[in-house]
Amino acid sequence: MSRVLIIPDVHLKPWIFDMAEKVNKESYDDIVVLGDLVDDWGMGSNLDIYKATLDRAAKFGKDHETSLWCYGNHDVSYLWDAMESGYSVQARITAVEGINKLERVLEGRLKFVHKIDDVLFSHAGLTETFVLHSCGYHMNEIEDILAKVNRMGKQELWRDSSPIWARPQHDFYRMFRDDIFYQVVGHTPVEEPLDACGVLTLDLFSTYSDGSPYGNQKLYILDTETKEHKEAILL
Template sequence: MRTLVVGDLHLLGSIILPLVEEKAKQEKVERIVLLGDYFDQWGQTANVNLYKEELNFLKVWVQAQRSKKIEVICLLGNHDVPYLTGNLSYYSMQDAAMIQEIKATLLLLGVQIAAKVDEFLISHAGFLADEKPKEWYFTAVDSSHLAELNQLEKMVGKARGGSNEIGSVFWADYHFELAPFYNRNYPKQIVGHTPVTKITRNKAAGYLFGVDTFSLTSDYYPIGNGALLLLEDGQVKGIATKFSTILLNKNLANTLFCLED
């Protein structure tokens, strides 16, 4: 089954997902995996209108793909979990009504922690050392999982400013944790979370692919080239998009984000 893996969205879904849809059609894709971090962006945590527009776009888009018989797997990122558990971070939206809308939509979309595609283990940030995914990680989360989600979200490694030696599946840094603390039980992994300039493979630590190519600098310029990862029968290929050009044009025209409330 041909699968497209899509990096972190961070309130850019209305730009990124149409590009994904275009490439999915061209490549005859049957499955799409979204790596999480659908929300939160530099300087936009009070922009309720932006969150509402992006939330609605995400929900309608996912449902539309599923109605076309394309499997869409929505994974959880560290920016998403606080909206489920209520343990909000400094980078989270603080509007109470919006928080409830986000939580309801994440549950409606059937978000989960991990996915298995061909021989690859796919998650937001990756499984380190001897960490083994639990069976429920591959199914839609519900209220019975909130305590464990909260615990995983709090496990931040030193590479990301936390007190743990290494981070959890929501926090593992690709360069400083995932590769050095290589999980020999899962040598083939695909992750987002850590911004990369292009789809990155760490050959020294097995087949670890980083695909967070949509992240922005604090002044809203693209860090990565906006490439997607195509996976079929254990083989991977980068798929180019026009993301960087679109972002730069919107940035120069000052039309990237709505005005804050």
């Protein structure tokens, strides 16, 4: 059993890491960051906020040396030069340099999917469709499947059903081995934590285009044994 503090999509809000530092360290055992550190409404030419966010992420990753991190679609879009909504041509070099620095700091802790007990953590969710198409029916061990997924690149992952793009909240996707694994994701903005069909969605810091909050802007801790989540209390 582990109590996991979850940091969802940051999207150029470095103060979320400051907020996480205020959570009582006795209340959790592990930290998982769900990805999408970069890009936000109207910020494409603000290179300072890209650098500040990625520098703050690197410091947080260094200070919390067992924290686990997930790539988000916005993060890898710069590494793979794959344009999408929110991609900033002006910020590309700054984003790539900052994410590469983060990769060096984390030393292998930045992946597409992490597993703690029988809970899977990823940016968008590991779907049955994606695993069957990408890994085949012959691969059965979860460690082997995750190892293969975590080695994948743009060709395999730049698709709707992948763990950086899936939206099980809106589309009909069966989640991978949903009789065994519970999943925690960000990616899809929600106003409050959404626990449905074995998936807990926590993208709670997204905003409207005018900058006003869409979600409740709270952090949560998940108990990997009971699958219950509770609001993180700040000191």
